Amino acid sequence: MIELHLIKNLISSLTERNNNLRGVFDYTNKKEKLEEINIELEQSNIWNNYKRARSLNKQKSSLETIINNLDQILLRLNDIKDLFNLVKSIEDKNTIKDIMIELEELEHDIDKLEFSKMFSGDNDQCDCYIDFQSGSGGVEAQDWTSMLIRMYLRWLDNKGFKTKIIEESLGDIIGTIKSATIHVSGRYAFGWLRTESGIHRLVRKSPFDSGHRRHTSFSSVFIYPELDDYINIDINLSDLRIDVYRSSGAGGQHVNRTESAVRITHIPSGTVTQCQNSRSQHKNKEQAIRQMKAKLYEIEEKKKNAEKSFLENNKSCISWGSQIRSYILDDSRIRDLRTGLEIRNVQDVLNGNLDPFIKNSLKLGL
Structure with missing residues (x-):
C-alpha cells in the first residue's frame, strides 16, 4: 500500500x-x-x-x-x-x-x-523575425547559412509554428544563401527563440575545396519580436535610406522583372531591413518599416538590459570570438559555448532537433 x-x-x-x-x-x-x-x-x-x-x-x-x-x-x-x-x-x-x-x-x-x-518577458508571447547573415568564409559561409535556415525551419515546423520567408539573398553558388529574413508566428515564438541570437560557427572539410581541407565559417542569427502596431517607436524619416531593387530570390518571373523589393537602412545605427515578399513595392516598404521598428526596439531593449551584445552592433564582425555555438562536423560534436552543453548526434541537430540547446539556455536564464 x-x-x-x-x-x-x-x-x-x-x-x-x-x-x-x-x-x-x-x-x-x-x-x-x-x-x-x-x-x-x-x-x-x-x-x-x-x-x-x-x-x-x-x-x-x-x-x-x-x-x-x-x-x-x-x-x-x-x-x-x-x-x-x-x-x-x-x-x-x-x-x-x-x-x-x-x-x-x-x-x-x-x-x-x-x-x-x-x-514571462514582456515580448515573449510575440511573433518574431529571424535574420540570417553569412559571415567569414565566402561560399562555405553561404552554404552554412542555408544549412542553418533549413535547421531552424525544421525545428519550427515540428513545433507547429508558421513561417514565411520575407527576404532572401541568394549566394554565389546555387543552393547557397547570403542572407534571409523569416517571419515566425505562433504562441511564444519570440520566447522560444530569443536565446538563439548570436554567431554560429561551422568547422568541416569543405565540399567546395578540391583538397577537402578543413574550413571554418560563420553565420549570424538575430531574433527580434514583432511589435504590436500601437507601440510607438519614433523613427525620423530623414534617418532612413530606402533602396528598391529586383528580387534575387524565389517568386517567379514577376519579381525578377520589376523593382518591387525594398531595402531600408537606418543611417544612425546601420541597421538594415529588407522585404521582397510581395509583388507590391508599397507593401514591401510597409513590411520593411515594421521590421525596422521591431529591430530598433529590440536593440534598445538589449542595450537597456545590458544583455550579451553579440547583436546588431556586432554584426559587422561575424568571426572568431563572438560565437555562441560551434558545429564541429568532422569531430561529430556540437557545443554551446554559453551553457557547456555538447551533443554528439550532429545530424539529428541539423535536422531540426534544437530542443536540448534551446531548453537548456532558457532554463539557465540566458
Missing part, C-alpha cells in the same frame, strides 16, 4: 511549488490587468481603432490562459487535500490509489507550467 506520509509530502511539495508559480507569474497583477483590458474592450468605440482592439484581444487571451491554468491547479490541489483528509484515517486503499494518480497528473501539469514561466 502507498505510504500516507509520501502522499502528504507530495501534497506539501506541490502546494509550495504552486505558491511559487503564482508569485513568479504575478497572479494578482495579471488579474487586475485582465480586468482593465476587459473594461476597455467593453467600450462602444473600441473597434474604431482596429489595431488597438486586436492587440488587446491578444493580451486578453494570453492573460486568461495563465490565470485559468493557475486557478485550475489551485482548485485541483484543494480538492485532493480535502479528499485526502477524509480518507487518511480509514485508509481506503482504492481512494488513496486514485489520489496518487491525481497527484502525479497534477505534478506533470505543474512541471509544464514551471517551464512556461521562462516565457
Whole structure:
C-alpha cells in the first residue's frame, strides 16, 4: 500500500511549488490587468481603432490562459487535500490509489507550467523575425547559412509554428544563401527563440575545396519580436535610406522583372531591413518599416538590459570570438559555448532537433 506520509509530502511539495508559480507569474497583477483590458474592450468605440482592439484581444487571451491554468491547479490541489483528509484515517486503499494518480497528473501539469514561466518577458508571447547573415568564409559561409535556415525551419515546423520567408539573398553558388529574413508566428515564438541570437560557427572539410581541407565559417542569427502596431517607436524619416531593387530570390518571373523589393537602412545605427515578399513595392516598404521598428526596439531593449551584445552592433564582425555555438562536423560534436552543453548526434541537430540547446539556455536564464 502507498505510504500516507509520501502522499502528504507530495501534497506539501506541490502546494509550495504552486505558491511559487503564482508569485513568479504575478497572479494578482495579471488579474487586475485582465480586468482593465476587459473594461476597455467593453467600450462602444473600441473597434474604431482596429489595431488597438486586436492587440488587446491578444493580451486578453494570453492573460486568461495563465490565470485559468493557475486557478485550475489551485482548485485541483484543494480538492485532493480535502479528499485526502477524509480518507487518511480509514485508509481506503482504492481512494488513496486514485489520489496518487491525481497527484502525479497534477505534478506533470505543474512541471509544464514551471517551464512556461521562462516565457514571462514582456515580448515573449510575440511573433518574431529571424535574420540570417553569412559571415567569414565566402561560399562555405553561404552554404552554412542555408544549412542553418533549413535547421531552424525544421525545428519550427515540428513545433507547429508558421513561417514565411520575407527576404532572401541568394549566394554565389546555387543552393547557397547570403542572407534571409523569416517571419515566425505562433504562441511564444519570440520566447522560444530569443536565446538563439548570436554567431554560429561551422568547422568541416569543405565540399567546395578540391583538397577537402578543413574550413571554418560563420553565420549570424538575430531574433527580434514583432511589435504590436500601437507601440510607438519614433523613427525620423530623414534617418532612413530606402533602396528598391529586383528580387534575387524565389517568386517567379514577376519579381525578377520589376523593382518591387525594398531595402531600408537606418543611417544612425546601420541597421538594415529588407522585404521582397510581395509583388507590391508599397507593401514591401510597409513590411520593411515594421521590421525596422521591431529591430530598433529590440536593440534598445538589449542595450537597456545590458544583455550579451553579440547583436546588431556586432554584426559587422561575424568571426572568431563572438560565437555562441560551434558545429564541429568532422569531430561529430556540437557545443554551446554559453551553457557547456555538447551533443554528439550532429545530424539529428541539423535536422531540426534544437530542443536540448534551446531548453537548456532558457532554463539557465540566458
